[in-house]
Amino acid sequence: MVIRLLLADDQALVRGALAALLDLERDMQVVAQVGRGDEVLQAVRTAAPDVCLLDIEMPGNDGIGVLEQLRAEGMPTRCLMVTTFGRPGYLRRAMDAGARGFVVKDTPASELAEAVRRVHAGVRVVDPALATESLLGGPNPLTDREREALRAALDGSPIQVIAGRLFLSPGTVRNYLSSAIGKTGTTTRVEAAKFAEDRGWL
């Protein structure tokens, strides 16, 4: 019995290459590929994959959102998250959202198929280096509003613009950002935003 796979990654070249890699395995078959988060649900419905490989950073809907969507719809698919680099904060959020495994794009290609098999067998798979980093880094200390403010501050917009996007007073935004700057040990809102993003806190 082959394992039916769905691949979700926004870069077509990477997606296709992963498909080639996994199709080489005798016990696997890629039955669907999508390039946007908001196309996953539909694809899962029609292709009925056993395991989904989800990139976390995708247009349309990020991997975490897709996970929640799939769970809300009661789909039996098991999901293995694939993401670029560390971002330990994503690990917890992905696991909380129902992910069955978590690997980074730095892992050797030869281990991916094995991770897929483990997830398919119901075993939870977590990149060990990432897991320790996650425990070491501690939990996300930011409040919801602070996270929103940081997300809006990532591109370097002036506070007034950020306030407009969040429908808040500029003073309030400054307070949130100031608090976030304090919690991250940085000195400007952009540094704080980058810091938080690196840890997957956003």
Added chain:
Amino acid sequence: MVIRLLLADDQALVRGALAALLDLERDMQVVAQVGRGDEVLQAVRTAAPDVCLLDIEMPGNDGIGVLEQLRAEGMPTRCLMVTTFGRPGYLRRAMDAGARGFVVKDTPASELAEAVRRVHAGVRVVDPALATESLLGGPNPLTDREREALRAALDGSPIQVIAGRLFLSPGTVRNYLSSAIGKTGTTTRVEAAKFAEDRGWL
């Protein structure tokens, strides 16, 4: 006669997947893989590939720097640049540095092998959408110093820190950044830096 390939990409999973994809082609063989820019030269020497696939964003040395290095050493290898997304500014710099082709990671996987064959045959390969975008976007209007300042401003550091990194007076840095903000039509240094980065001006 098979085409001997070298792959350079910092993400092991992507690298391995691309290797799997290209090894499927009867007329190709991946003879070397590296994960850092500064390992390419050595690998080219020992493996003598016909064509190199170089990611532009890599630790150690970026793809453009690698190109210059290879040309300075007189290596006969032909290089096909692979990069994430638009960044039209990279196109010109890569071509000037001796690249024989340029594809983005959004192109379908099925076209990659053909691009490699074309490059190997001595034909220049450029993603057409990217080429028009490059012509439309016009040339890079920034001076060298402005580019340095923007690069140092990308992470949101205070001007004083940037000035320290560049061994310049804070006032001078402010002038460069102000000039760059004007040229990019933005309102803060971080916005200007992002804007320039998106266009591959850095």
Added chain:
DNA sequence: CGACGCCCATGACAGACGTCACGCGCCCGC
């Protein structure tokens, strides 16, 4: 209930930031 944390806001203040004008030196092209 009272304490606490989060949300939202205001006001004040020092320092950082972006703009502008101006200066000097250098090199390159006309």
Added chain:
DNA sequence: GCGGGCGCGTGACGTCTGTCATGGGCGTCG
């Protein structure tokens, strides 16, 4: 030679930011 662009710097100006104190409203937990 001489203008003009670039590198580098200074000074001044007004605005934006980050910090802090303070307030009220709300939900939660002991």
